[in-house]
Every structure is written in structure tokens, then in C-alpha cells.
Amino acid sequence: MSKIHISATVNGDPVEFLTEAGVTLLDALRDELALTGSKEGCGSGDCGACSVILDGRLTCSCLILAAEAQGRRIETIEGMARGGELHPLQQKFLDHAALQCGFCTPGLLIAAKALLDANPDPTETETRYWLAGNLCRCTGYDKVIRAVMDAAAELRQVRAA
Amino acid sequence: MADLDYVAPASVAGAIEALAGGGAKVLAGGTDLLVQMRAGRVKPQRIVDLKRIPGLIGVRQENGGFVIGASTSGAELGEHAALIHAWPGVVEAVQLIGSTQVQGRASIGGNLCNASPAADSVPALVAARAICVVVGGQGRRELPVEAVVTAPGATVLAPDEFLLEIRLPPRAARASDAYLRQIPRTEMDIAVVGAGVSLTLDAAGVCSEAHVALGAVAPTVLLVEAAGAALIGTTLDDAALDALAQAAEAACRPISDKRGTAEYRTRIAGVLARRAAAIAYRRASERT
Numbered sequence: 001m002s003k004i005h006i007s008a009t010v011n012g013d014p015v016e017f018l019t020e021a022g023v024t025l026l027d028a029l030r031d032e033l034a035l036t037g038s039k040e041g042c043g044s045g046d047c048g049a050c051s052v053i054l055d056g057r058l059t060c061s062c063l064i065l066a067a068e069a070q071g072r073r074i075e076t077i078e079g080m081a082r083g084g085e086l087h088p089l090q091q092k093f094l095d096h097a098a099l100q101c102g103f104c105t106p107g108l109l110i111a112a113k114a115l116l117d118a119n120p121d122p123t124e125t126e127t128r129y130w131l132a133g134n135l136c137r138c139t140g141y142d143k144v145i146r147a148v149m150d151a152a153a154e155l156r157q158v159r160a161a
Numbered sequence: 162m163a164d165l166d167y168v169a170p171a172s173v174a175g176a177i178e179a180l181a182g183g184g185a186k187v188l189a190g191g192t193d194l195l196v197q198m199r200a201g202r203v204k205p206q207r208i209v210d211l212k213r214i215p216g217l218i219g220v221r222q223e224n225g226g227f228v229i230g231a232s233t234s235g236a237e238l239g240e241h242a243a244l245i246h247a248w249p250g251v252v253e254a255v256q257l258i259g260s261t262q263v264q265g266r267a268s269i270g271g272n273l274c275n276a277s278p279a280a281d282s283v284p285a286l287v288a289a290r291a292i293c294v295v296v297g298g299q300g301r302r303e304l305p306v307e308a309v310v311t312a313p314g315a316t317v318l319a320p321d322e323f324l325l326e327i328r329l330p331p332r333a334a335r336a337s338d339a340y341l342r343q344i345p346r347t348e349m350d351i352a353v354v355g356a357g358v359s360l361t362l363d364a365a366g367v368c369s370e371a372h373v374a375l376g377a378v379a380p381t382v383l384l385v386e387a388a389g390a391a392l393i394g395t396t397l398d399d400a401a402l403d404a405l406a407q408a409a410e411a412a413c414r415p416i417s418d419k420r421g422t423a424e425y426r427t428r429i430a431g432v433l434a435r436r437a438a439a440i441a442y443r444r445a446s447e448r449t
Binding site: 004020021022024043044045048051054057058059060062063064065067068070111114115129130131132133134 | 169190192
């Protein structure tokens with residue numbers, strides 16, 4: 001069976017890779033592009049650990065075929081920090097101790113980034129509903145929510161300045 | 162999946178041709194198909210991705226109604242102000258499906274064609290009297306939403322047919338709709354019961370047309386004509402709502418499972434139909 005050749009944009013960079021019909025975008029990111037920040041928790045779209053932004057939409061990369069990525073724009077956790085400088089969401093996750101084992105953290109950060117890209121001033125309720133597709137078995141979510149709300153406030157200040 | 166092949170045709174004709182050999186599954190948002198493939202419940206030889214076909218994603222207004230491409234995601238529908246204004250019940254039903262991530266991909270057509278009795282968008286679409294446009298090797302046909310699904314997991318679509326678009330009819334001046342579902346948590350769950358109600362009022366606020374549909378209380382979504390009829394000629398007073406709830410309960414043929422007993426589902430169907438009718442009535446009354 002012939003391989004499928006895919007050209008896409010990942011974190012602003014053009015990428016090319018070969019894949020097969022049944023391979024998920026998550027597996028292609030991890031195995032072909034060595035971007036192992038996105039995790040497989042459930043493989044069925046329930047846990048959000050594989051969250052990526054596809055053409056501006058938050059999605060589960062385990063529920064996307066790599067072949068579908070042809071010509072698409074993908075944002076992953078690896079694109080969030082700029083050089084050595086953490087994204088404000090990443091810094092606030094550290095400041096608020098919003099992680100323990102860290103497995104869900106890339107997905108939560110990408111999901112939170114998608115929220116703040118769409119809505120710079122979300123209420124706590126909006127934030128909790130938005131992040132309902134990201135499961136965390138360590139933190140109990142409270143510190144995650146505090147970190148996101150704090151990062152949102154800081155980003156609003158940066159934008160206003 | 163060694164013998165699997167993936168195609169993304171750029172035209173309806175190309176998709177029909179790709180489906181013609183049999184053994185193929187259409188792909189829209191993939192939030193059901195990829196899970197079913199991973200679990201080994203479906204083993205297609207070919208995946209036909211419909212999303213590169215012009216019109217499969219998007220909403221357009223036509224002849225006073227709306228045409229929704231079958232692969233349009235919940236997130237996109239939730240951003241369409243005119244659609245939300247005309248059909249708030251349809252949009253709120255679609256937006257109850259899954260997480261933010263799932264909303265970004267899961268399509269309105271996929272929710273129907275996956276043929277779950279508990280699909281949230283379907284009672285709202287049935288109550289809206291939406292029409293499905295299906296295309297395939299034998300040509301194009303139109304059928305009401307409730308005629309698509311025949312049993313859990315089964316539809317009337319032939320192997321070389323697919324759902325092209327869903328058409329919502331023109332709206333009268335004072336008309337609206339609503340969808341409610343019962344789940345044991347606050348979000349991210351499958352409906353124990355779902356109820357969609359769409360109604361039209363005359364200038365005096367009297368109901369002149371009403372349609373009620375129930376989900377998860379039978380093998381397929383039910384259009385309960387007696388429940389709609391109970392509202393016509395009324396201002397949705399208690400007697401009319403009692404008659405609606407009774408008709409809704411009488412139509413239920415539910416199973417008992419881990420989500421709820423048949424008795425519970427039947428009772429809740431009446432309660433939700435009543436509440437959804439009240440919401441649709443309030444929304445319609447606020448229009449001039």
C-alpha cells in the first residue's frame with residue numbers, strides 16, 4: 001500500500017511527512033515529526049491530552065487522521081513558548097502549581113490558549129465549561145482554573161498597555 | 162488497518178464514485194468513526210473524507226430558510242448569528258454534543274447518520290421539520306430527518322449515498338424552538354431523554370403550529386404528532402401543557418439501561434417536553 005504524502009504547517013513552520021490512511025494526526029505528530037508534547041490519554045476524544053489547534057479550532061488530534069492535515073495549519077504545545085520565554089499560561093501554571101504529574105498539562109495549556117484567543121475575558125464558569133474536555137486526575141482543577149483566570153488577566157493588561 | 166485507503170474528493174460526483182465499490186465509510190468530523198474503528202466495531206476498506214467538497218461545510222440562507230452543509234461542526238453553527246436567531250433550539254441541541262474539542266469537529270450530519278437514539282441534534286431537527294438532501298449513484302433525493310434513521314446504528318442510506326445538506330424551512334414572524342435533555346451531570350454526557358419543540362404563534366399569541374420530538378425513548382427519535390397537536394389553538398396554558406406531557410409519555414417506548422429505567426425515561430419525557438415547549442413559547446412571544 002502506498003504512503004500518503006502530507007504537507008502542512010505546524011507551529012508556523014512548513015512540514016512534510018509520509019503517513020498511512022489509518023494513522024491519527026496525534027501519532028503522526030509524535031512518531032513522524034517527533035513532537036511528543038501532545039499525549040494520548042484515552043484515544044477516544046474524552047480526555048483532551050492530545051489537544052491541538054487545527055485551522056484555529058481546538059480539536060483532539062487522536063480523532064483526526066493525519067491524512068486530513070494536508071494543507072492545514074496546526075498549533076501544538078511545542079509552539080507555545082517563544083524561544084526560552086514561556087507563554088503567560090505556562091508561567092501561571094507553574095506559579096499556581098496547576099499540575100502534578102503533568103500528563104494532561106500540554107492539552108490543558110493548548111485548550112486554555114484556544115479559549116483566551118477566542119475570549120480574552122472569560123468568566124470562571126465559561127472557563128470551566130470550555131475546559132470540560134480536558135481531564136486531570138491530580139489537581140482537582142481548582143488550581144488550573146486559577147492559573148487560567150490569572151493568565152487571562154495578565155494578557156488583558158499586556159494588550160491594554 | 163493495513164488495507165485501508167483514504168480519499169478526499171473535491172466534488173459530489175467524485176465522492177459518489179469513491180463510495181461505489183462498497184466497503185467505504187464517509188468521514189466528516191470523525192468523532193464517532195475514528196472511535197468505532199479503533200474499537201474494531203467498523204472495519205472500512207476506504208475512508209471517503211467529505212470535507213473538501215464545496216458546500217459540505219458552512220451555512221447559507223436560501224429562499225427564507227437555511228441550508229447547513231452536512232459536515233458543518235457545532236462550533237461553526239454556534240457562531241452563526243442569523244441561524245441562532247431563527248433556530249435557537251437547533252443550535253443549542255448541536256452545541257450540547259461533547260466537549261469544546263468535539264464541538265470543533267463533530268458535524269451535524271454525522272450526529273444524524275451515526276444513528277444513535279440519543280443524538281442531541283436530532284429531536285431539534287425533527288421538531289424543526291428539517292429536510293435532508295441525500296446524494297448517491299441513483300441521484301438526489303430529499304427526505305424528512307425522521308426518515309433517515311431506521312434503528313440504532315442503521316440508516317436508509319445506500320452504500321454509495323451520503324448526506325449532502327440539511328435544510329431548515331422559512332420561519333414565520335413569531336416562531337421559535339427549544340431543546341432540552343436530561344443527563345445526570347452538568348455537561349459531557351449522553352442524553353437519558355431529549356425533547357425538541359418548535360412552534361409558531363399568531364399575532365394574539367395563540368399557537369398555530371407545533372412540533373414535538375423526543376430522543377432516547379425509542380429505537381429512533383420520535384415525532385410525536387399528538388403532543389404538537391395538544392398545543393395548537395392554545396396559549397400553552399396548564400391544560401395544554403398537561404395534554405402535551407401526556408401525549409409525550411404515551412409515545413415513549415424506552416429501554417431500561419444504566420442511564421435510566423423505562424419508567425424514569427417516560428416520566429422525564431413529559432417533563433422535558435413541557436419545559437421545552439414553555440421555552441419555545443417564551444422565545445416566540447418575544448418576537449414581533
